[in-house]
Amino acid sequence: MKVTVNIIYSETNNNTHLFAKEMIKSGTVTDIKLQEGNIKYDYYLPIDNLNELLLVDEWVSQDAIDLHHKSPMMKKLQT
16 A cells, blocks of 8 residues: 655755755755655645755555665664
């Protein structure tokens, strides 16, 4: 069963946009999209709130998400 996770990041001073740009520039987003089981990993920016960012993260199964969360990439992101 496909699983979709929507995460809203909320920061001040445009930090959410800077975070997304760095994730893209560093290649992290591409690496996540290449992980087995990933269907979608995209950021969306609200027009009326520069301090928020929506991540739509979609996987083929809960097992695929669990493997992603255990990957070295996630440990790197948490630091």
